Every structure is written in structure tokens, then in C-alpha cells.
Amino acid sequence: KRAVIMADGNQITIDDIGLNAVQDEGELRLDLRQVREEAEKRVVITALGRADGNVHRAAEMLGVSRPTLYDLMHRFGMK
Incomplete structure (x- = not known):
């Protein structure tokens, strides 16, 4: 299996792969x-x-x- 990641620059960042970074008092977490x-x-x-x-x-x-899938769908607001 293969995957393609689209990036704006030469390096892949957390934004490119959909990981949301949160700044906490100057430290990245x-x-x-x-x-x-x-x-x-x-x-x-x-x-x-x-x-x-x-x-x-x-x-x-x-x-x-x-039932687990229905629970997930409900949690994510899907019908």
C-alpha cells in the first residue's frame, strides 16, 4: 500500500499530515x-x-x- 502526502515545502510538517499542534507556554505539544x-x-x-x-x-x-460503528457515527454527528 502507498500513500501520498502533499506538502507546501521540501519538508513534511505536522500540518501536512493533519496533526494539530497546540502551543502551550512556548512549548509545542x-x-x-x-x-x-x-x-x-x-x-x-x-x-x-x-x-x-x-x-x-x-x-x-x-x-x-x-453497534460500535453506530456509536462512532453518533459521536461524530453522522446519521
Whole structure:
């Protein structure tokens, strides 16, 4: 499998890969909870898209049960 990351410069930054950095008193820290939640939401959306909205197939792709996928969809404000 391969992935492509689009970057504005010669180096890949956290902004290029979708990790949100938070400045805390001059020190850079990553909000892991927020990053994890954003990643989960993106992968749920992607799985549902690839499954043409079929929740059962999307749940199989994600390796979760249908009720778990419904819980994730509810948490992310999806219908």
C-alpha cells in the first residue's frame, strides 16, 4: 500500500499530515485525544464511502461491530 502526502515545502510538517499542534507556554505539544478523534472520524467517513453507505460492510472494513460503528457515527454527528 502507498500513500501520498502533499506538502507546501521540501519538508513534511505536522500540518501536512493533519496533526494539530497546540502551543502551550512556548512549548509545542500535540493534543493526542483531538488527533485520535479526528483520525477516527476521517477513517469512518472513508470506510462508509468505500462501502457505499453500507454500515455492515464499513464495520467489517474497520474491524468493529455494527453497534460500535453506530456509536462512532453518533459521536461524530453522522446519521
